[in-house]
């Protein structure tokens with residue numbers, strides 16, 4: 001091995017941070033292939049590669065050199081991460097244990113053949129989900145089940161509740177990353193976790209109200225209100241919480257629908273009936289995968305449809321993050337409907353940020369796109385939408401927008417843990 005692969009800043013970084021990958025010790029103009037790989041906790045191998053040419057001094061800097069092809073092309077300093085693809089079909093990139101980093105193997109090979117070139121150099125780059133000094137506390141308080149992440153320092157910190165969509169269980173990676181940005185964040189489970197119900201037949205907001213109370217009584221959570229962040233069904237739960245519950249200061253919906261979709265939503269005497277769906281509206285794409293984008297029944301009453309979440313009752317502002325290539329449902333149409341509803345009730349037009357080429361699962365930066373995987377509602381693999389490069393750009397921008405929005409409305413300072421872990 002003759003070449004040296006470097007990653008700056010050196011040492012471990014957080015998954016949402018950009019790094020500068022470079023190689024030195026190559027021959028002037030040498031054709032090389034860079035390969036990245038990592039194994040997830042279920043044993044799936046994710047890989048990406050790209051072809052490059054060293055400069056006249058035998059160096060290669062991914063911030064300056066365009067990829068000449070491979071998993072991606074052009075100037076993409078973080079392409080080796082966002083273009084990772086699993087060896088298992090229909091497998092989604094997820095981090096289950098946030099207490100361990102992902103170890104990314106970086107290799108530089110001679111020539112432009114990703115499998116055949118002689119290995120010239122390698123490095124292991126660790127990307128973590130738990131920042132320095134971030135505390136992780138499993139929560140079992142009353143009925144509330146989840147995990148609280150507290151930023152380093154004495155606090156108190158602006159609080160956020162983070163909710164995922166259909167699938168159940170508990171995913172912590174987004175909440176743990178948010179804590180490194182200065183937010184006390186509760187990753188909240190609501191079914192198929194611990195002693196919670198295994199099925200989600202209907203949504204009862206009193207459970208989520210208990211989670212808000214848990215946050216607000218916590219000594220290290222700054223009041224008087226908290227923020228909500230949700231994706232997909234999780235976003236709709238957040239929109240419902242903002243509409244019915246007190247002390248919600250800011251809400252972010254990532255590809256939510258603003259409608260009670262496949263489960264009725266209950267709060268005290270009120271019930272938002274589910275809109276429902278019709279399996280006959282599912283299309284089969286050329287790939288043979290299901291496209292459920294039009295599966296839901298139509299909203300017949302416009303923004304006053306009985307299934308619409310009454311977002312006009314929300315006290316705090318709402319940010320809608322929309323993937324224009326969302327194939328789970330038509331997020332853009334739904335966000336517009338929610339905006340119509342707000343304005344019809346004399347409220348301000350909300351901020352809607354739409355991303356061309358972005359699919360349904362808009363994750364934190366550098367998560368590789370999962371084009372299709374199992375949808376627990378239809379119990380079959382479905383298309384999620386998204387073009388990898390555009391989706392990746394959307395994730396980087398959306399994350400910044402979400403952090404800025406929460407800082408503005410929850411009084412955060414957008415402090416960042418040191419990039420060197």
Ligand SMILES: CC(C)(COP(=O)(O)OP(=O)(O)OC[C@H]1O[C@@H](n2cnc3c(N)ncnc32)[C@H](O)[C@@H]1OP(=O)(O)O)[C@@H](O)C(=O)NCCC(=O)NCCSC(=O)CCC(=O)O
Pocket residue numbers: 042090091092093094164165166167168169170171231232233234261262328373374377
């Ligand atoms: C993380 C998991 C997979 C659950 O993990 P668990 O540890 O509880 O389950 P498990 O036993 O490991 O796996 C359960 C099933 O998921 C599959 N599975 C597990 N990990 C996977 C992965 N990384 N990629 C693809 N599939 C995976 C397993 O093969 C298994 O399928 P078999 O049962 O076939 O063996 C779930 O919580 C999840 O998918 N969460 C994502 C939530 C989310 O954001 N969903 C998108 C929103 S979509 C939405 O909300 C739409 C709303 C609507 O349309 O109304």
